[in-house]
Amino acid sequence: MGQAADKLTSYMPEASGFDIPYSEIRDLQVTAMNERLQEQGFRIKLVALRAKDAEITEINSLEDVVPLLLPHTAYKSYPESFLTEKKWDRLTKWLGTVSPYPTDDVDLSEVKEIDDWVDACAKAGHFVACSSGTTGKSAMLIASQKDIDFTSKDGVAAVQWGSGIRTGDMRTPAGAAGAVAYTHKNAAMGMAMMGAFTDPEAPRFQSGLPPVTVGSLTKMITLRKAIADGTAKPGEIQDYEAESEARQKGLDQAQVGAVEDIISKRDKKLYITGMWGALYPFAEAVRAKGYSAKDFHPENGVYLGGGLKRAQLPPDYREFVYETFNLNPAFIYQMYGMQELGTSMPRCQGGNRYHIPPWLVPLPLDKSGDALLPGVGEGKHEGRAAFFDLSMDGRWGGVISGDHIEIDYSPCACGNRSPSIADNVYRYADLEGDDKIGCAGTVDAYVRGLS
Numbered sequence: 352m353g354q355a356a357d358k359l360t361s362y363m364p365e366a367s368g369f370d371i372p373y374s375e376i377r378d379l380q381v382t383a384m385n386e387r388l389q390e391q392g393f394r395i396k397l398v399a400l401r402a403k404d405a406e407i408t409e410i411n412s413l414e415d416v417v418p419l420l421l422p423h424t425a426y427k428s429y430p431e432s433f434l435t436e437k438k439w440d441r442l443t444k445w446l447g448t449v450s451p452y453p454t455d456d457v458d459l460s461e462v463k464e465i466d467d468w469v470d471a472c473a474k475a476g477h478f479v480a481c482s483s484g485t486t487g488k489s490a491m492l493i494a495s496q497k498d499i500d501f502t503s504k505d506g507v508a509a510v511q512w513g514s515g516i517r518t519g520d521m522r523t524p525a526g527a528a529g530a531v532a533y534t535h536k537n538a539a540m541g542m543a544m545m546g547a548f549t550d551p552e553a554p555r556f557q558s559g560l561p562p563v564t565v566g567s568l569t570k571m572i573t574l575r576k577a578i579a580d581g582t583a584k585p586g587e588i589q590d591y592e593a594e595s596e597a598r599q600k601g602l603d604q605a606q607v608g609a610v611e612d613i614i615s616k617r618d619k620k621l622y623i624t625g626m627w628g629a630l631y632p633f634a635e636a637v638r639a640k641g642y643s644a645k646d647f648h649p650e651n652g653v654y655l656g657g658g659l660k661r662a663q664l665p666p667d668y669r670e671f672v673y674e675t676f677n678l679n680p681a682f683i684y685q686m687y688g689m690q691e692l693g694t695s696m697p698r699c700q701g702g703n704r705y706h707i708p709p710w711l712v713p714l715p716l717d718k719s720g721d722a723l724l725p726g727v728g729e730g731k732h733e734g735r736a737a738f739f740d741l742s743m744d745g746r747w748g749g750v751i752s753g754d755h756i757e758i759d760y761s762p763c764a765c766g767n768r769s770p771s772i773a774d775n776v777y778r779y780a781d782l783e784g785d786d787k788i789g790c791a792g793t794v795d796a797y798v799r800g801l802s
Contacts, residue, residue, distance in 0.1 A: 701765025
């Protein structure tokens with residue numbers, strides 16, 4: 352990284368940048384984004400294309416970077432035929448359009464399925480994560496070892512800034528059973544968190560559920576799409592239904608075991624992890640067994656990642672979970688983030704807002720994602736969330752999301768002065784149906800040239 356980016360990311364280890372007013376780092380952030388463009392951006396084919404189209408050779412303002420942001424759909428821009436027809440060479444070439452590093456070093460000689468391809472990429476230092484594809488096509492996100500290392504360290508630092516959970520707490524791990532997507536990033540993050548906050552000798556519940564691989568995700572998404580458009584064969588539908596039934600049965604059985612596990616550990620200082628959609632029915636099952644706050648340790652901690660993810664829960668779902676496991680607000684960690692970023696935005700205790708660290712540049716845009724909102728840098732703004740993550744090494748840090756946010760550049764009630772985001776984030780697609788980002792068509796048109 353350049354000197355400006357290094358300066359901004361140097362705040363990470365101690366999570367010491369959350370009390371810096373935005374006005375004091377804005378110019379440094381602009382300089383750092385230009386460093387990233389010169390060092391990395393022009394080596395990423397999609398970014399170079401956008402820079403050429405916009406006639407941008409350097410970044411001198413926040414407005415300059417907007418045309419260079421990639422829509423989150425850019426990581427879904429590969430033709431589906433690359434997967435369905437197993438064109439691994441073409442998929443690898445596509446991956447090279449979103450990476451600053453050449454992907455021609457990937458050995459494809461032993462690749463037969465998508466999971467083989469992911470492994471082959473990893474051996475060459477290109478770590479590919481696959482999103483769940485809840486809105487259709489699955490995103491393929493490339494990262495480097497530097498990205499994985501930074502994200503893991505940042506995750507641990509953010510937890511300690513946003514809660515009273517501390518390294519060396521020697522907690523006992525527990526949580527709802529769930530089918531977890533296996534990625535190198537998820538595995539590294541899990542190891543970092545468990546290594547920091549839990550007792551290595553404490554028993555860990557093993558669900559017995561198979562990991563959700565990139566291959567199983569893409570197979571499910573492809574078949575689900577075929578069923579929706581009427582092209583799936585009867586045998587494929589039957590296999591899909593049987594596999595879904597088996598997975599649900601396994602998940603139900605694992606949940607029974609997870610409930611028994613946390614009840615057996617109720618006198619221990621717990622480290623509970625999960626998302627709201629899984630933790631609420633988990634808490635219901637614990638209550639059904641006759642246990643609640645009075646039975647659990649008063650210093651239990653919880654790591655809450657992600658939002659509702661379209662889960663339909665009652666209005667008091669948070670309080671219900673807190674009261675079930677005797678959770679003290681001081682030990683509740685919540686964060687806002689997205690797969691396209693490598694950085695966490697921890698929720699503060701005093702203002703219940705998600706704080707943005709110095710190396711993550713917030714760029715609130717209009718709904719179409721084409722322009723920066725007027726007056727950015729002061730007061731409150733509502734619009735489409737876009738960010739430039741200066742920590743990213745294995746892909747471009749600038750991304751336009753599908754989220755609507757309310758950002759405030761004024762000091763927070765917690766006392767910290769960094770920009771912060773209200774805890775009312777929603778996806779445009781969830782409330783308004785199909786979500787269109789203006790620049791997405793340009794990206795798709797470029798990628799079609801590869802097929």
